[in-house]
Amino acid sequence: MKTNTPVIEINHLDYRYDYDFVLENIQLKVNKGDFLAIVGPNGSGKSTLLRLILGLLKKQDGQLLLFGEQIDTFTGWDKIGFVSQKANSFNTGFPATVYEVVRSGLTKKTGMFRFYPKDSKEKVLAALRSVDMEEYIDRNIGELSGGQQQRVFIARAIISNPEVLILDEPTVGVDIQRVEVFYQLLNRLNNERGMTIVIVTHDIGTITDKVSHIAFLNRSIHFYGTIEEMKRLDNEVMSFFYGHNMHLLTSNYEHGGARV
Amino acid sequence: MIESLFQFEFLQNAFITGIIIGIIAPLLGVFIVVRKLALIADALSHVTLSGIAASLLISKWWVPFAAVNPLYTGMLFSVVGALLIEKLRTVYKHYEELAIPIIMSFGVGLGVIFISLANGFTTDLFGYLFGSVSAVSRTDLYIVIIISVIVIITITAIYKELFVLSFDEEHGQSLGLPAKLIHFIFIVTVALVIAISMRIVGILLVSALMTLPVAASIRLAKSFKQAIIYSILFGELSVIGGLISAYYLDLAPGGTIVVIAAGILLVTILYKKLRLNFKIVG
Ligand SMILES: Nc1ncnc2c1ncn2[C@@H]1O[C@H](COP(=O)(O)OP(=O)(O)O)[C@@H](O)[C@H]1O
Ligand SMILES: [Mg+2]
Numbered sequence: 001m002k003t004n005t006p007v008i009e010i011n012h013l014d015y016r017y018d019y020d021f022v023l024e025n026i027q028l029k030v031n032k033g034d035f036l037a038i039v040g041p042n043g044s045g046k047s048t049l050l051r052l053i054l055g056l057l058k059k060q061d062g063q064l065l066l067f068g069e070q071i072d073t074f075t076g077w078d079k080i081g082f083v084s085q086k087a088n089s090f091n092t093g094f095p096a097t098v099y100e101v102v103r104s105g106l107t108k109k110t111g112m113f114r115f116y117p118k119d120s121k122e123k124v125l126a127a128l129r130s131v132d133m134e135e136y137i138d139r140n141i142g143e144l145s146g147g148q149q150q151r152v153f154i155a156r157a158i159i160s161n162p163e164v165l166i167l168d169e170p171t172v173g174v175d176i177q178r179v180e181v182f183y184q185l186l187n188r189l190n191n192e193r194g195m196t197i198v199i200v201t202h203d204i205g206t207i208t209d210k211v212s213h214i215a216f217l218n219r220s221i222h223f224y225g226t227i228e229e230m231k232r233l234d235n236e237v238m239s240f241f242y243g244h245n246m247h248l249l250t251s252n253y254e255h256g257g258a259r260v
Numbered sequence: 261m262i263e264s265l266f267q268f269e270f271l272q273n274a275f276i277t278g279i280i281i282g283i284i285a286p287l288l289g290v291f292i293v294v295r296k297l298a299l300i301a302d303a304l305s306h307v308t309l310s311g312i313a314a315s316l317l318i319s320k321w322w323v324p325f326a327a328v329n330p331l332y333t334g335m336l337f338s339v340v341g342a343l344l345i346e347k348l349r350t351v352y353k354h355y356e357e358l359a360i361p362i363i364m365s366f367g368v369g370l371g372v373i374f375i376s377l378a379n380g381f382t383t384d385l386f387g388y389l390f391g392s393v394s395a396v397s398r399t400d401l402y403i404v405i406i407i408s409v410i411v412i413i414t415i416t417a418i419y420k421e422l423f424v425l426s427f428d429e430e431h432g433q434s435l436g437l438p439a440k441l442i443h444f445i446f447i448v449t450v451a452l453v454i455a456i457s458m459r460i461v462g463i464l465l466v467s468a469l470m471t472l473p474v475a476a477s478i479r480l481a482k483s484f485k486q487a488i489i490y491s492i493l494f495g496e497l498s499v500i501g502g503l504i505s506a507y508y509l510d511l512a513p514g515g516t517i518v519v520i521a522a523g524i525l526l527v528t529i530l531y532k533k534l535r536l537n538f539k540i541v542g
Contacts, residue, residue, distance in 0.1 A: 054433075054434045055433075055434075055436065056430065075436065077435055078435070080434070091294070094426075095294070095477075095486065096427060096484045097483040097484075099483075100423070100484050100485070104420070104423055104427065107432075107435055108436055112418075113418075115420075139482075
């Protein structure tokens with residue numbers, strides 16, 4: 001699904017934790033219905049970028065708009081679902097059922113000082129159905145496998161029917177066969193519900209035939225465009241695929257800017 | 261026992277207070293344990309002690325102050341201690357847990373100074389340290405009831421948010437929940453509950469009543485709701501059993517309550533072990 005309604009717009013965004021810039025002059029525009037993969041080596045700032053978009057880190061320099069609103073005044077957080085990189089390193093001894101965990105995704109939508117709505121059980125079931133985990137509803141979350149937990153966290157993220165789903169390396173620790181099924185699920189959410197998806201991943205080999213857009217990030221964005229645009233690029237870019245250096249890209253595209 | 265309960269007002273006070281504390285201490289305890297804040301509860305109870313000691317000292321110097329219930333100064337110190345811990349946690353960003361021993365030792369130090377100035381241990385102080393069946397007054401009971409109602413309403417109101425932030429803080433923040441505010445409200449309720457629990461279990465053992473029933477319950481509970489229900493159940497068993505045995509054996513109830521809670525914990529551990537062995541063998 002292609003539209004020209006911007007959901008995330010980033011201009012000249014810089015970020016540093018301490019002294020060194022972790023992100024520099026980021027330009028990115030995600031439209032409604034896009035399925036964007038952000039790829040880059042470890043420590044390239046992928047999680048930092050997502051955390052800025054999610055308001056988990058405070059923006060320093062540059063512009064960041066969500067649904068056309070400045071992030072500082074943005075309040076529609078229930079329109080954004082998030083599955084964090086650390087989702088399956090939570091305290092596995094925590095006494096909670098799958099039902100309780102998935103339902104907690106409704107917290108913001110329900111509002112402060114209110115009980116969960118009466119139909120939350122049906123909503124939880126529907127969310128679990130879309131990740132194929134219905135029969136686990138009453139299980140303790142800690143007893144599930146890593147892959148199953150990951151699907152529960154996706155159900156938690158999509159239960160409030162967000163317009164954008166943001167995932168940080170969701171397939172780490174999920175076995176290969178499951179990864180394929182996992183991407184089918186994301187494609188279904190993208191195609192059927194028109195959900196905008198932003199995923200950070202290392203699976204550069206498998207991702208290209210799943211997503212509509214791709215961004216190579218290493219402190220700054222070295223390429224951003226559709227998959228077709230990327231495929232038209234020369235070998236130097238392809239060499240990145242097969243394993244190596246981001247700086248090959250840097251030298252070529254540093255001054256060309258992002259191809260939006 | 262039942263007869264004496266009808267006969268003696270002090271016993272009624274102690275039992276009603278105990279039953280209420282048996283609900284709210286483990287209720288908050290569930291959140292304290294899953295959020296790994298057990299040591300904060302301990303630190304706050306020691307700060308409460310210095311509040312009590314301060315009250316005893318001031319009453320000695322200035323007699324009219326004796327009319328002020330020490331529970332109030334205890335609560336005041338406890339809440340201020342909670343605020344200081346939160347402040348220190350932001351000062352020492354990378355050593356958040358350092359806030360706990362700082363406040364705890366400060367609380368004890370201050371308490372010791374007040375106690376020495378007041379010329380040492382009195383029976384009153386002993387009651388505050390280890391609980392007492394006979395020392396709970398009607399006013400104490402009323403304070404306990406009012407604070408408990410406030411605490412239960414507060415926890416019910418922020419239950420969803422508290423669950424989300426306890427289970428996965430980052431997820432809660434990504435939902436745009438006011439994480440700091442919720443945490444702050446929670447810590448203040450903990451401070452209040454610690455202060456009102458000390459009449460029954462005593463300052464040194466308050467945190468045990470908040471954590472031992474929970475430690476037993478999370479071994480059995482599948483859901484968070486179950487964890488809360490079992491914790492309250494174990495908390496009540498400990499408090500009621502502890503008060504009855506304390507009354508008959510003439511012991512400090514703090515001790516009997518905590519020993520029963522520890523016994524329940526032991527039973528749940530053995531139960532889990534036995535079942536596990538049974539599964540492996542069978
Ligand atoms: N909380 C933090 N404080 C200081 N530096 C950080 C923090 N989080 C990440 N960094 C640093 O920022 C850089 C980018 O990290 P991150 O965004 O996690 O990268 P990625 O997700 O691409 O692996 C790394 O060099 C990392 O060490
Ligand atoms: Mg990362």
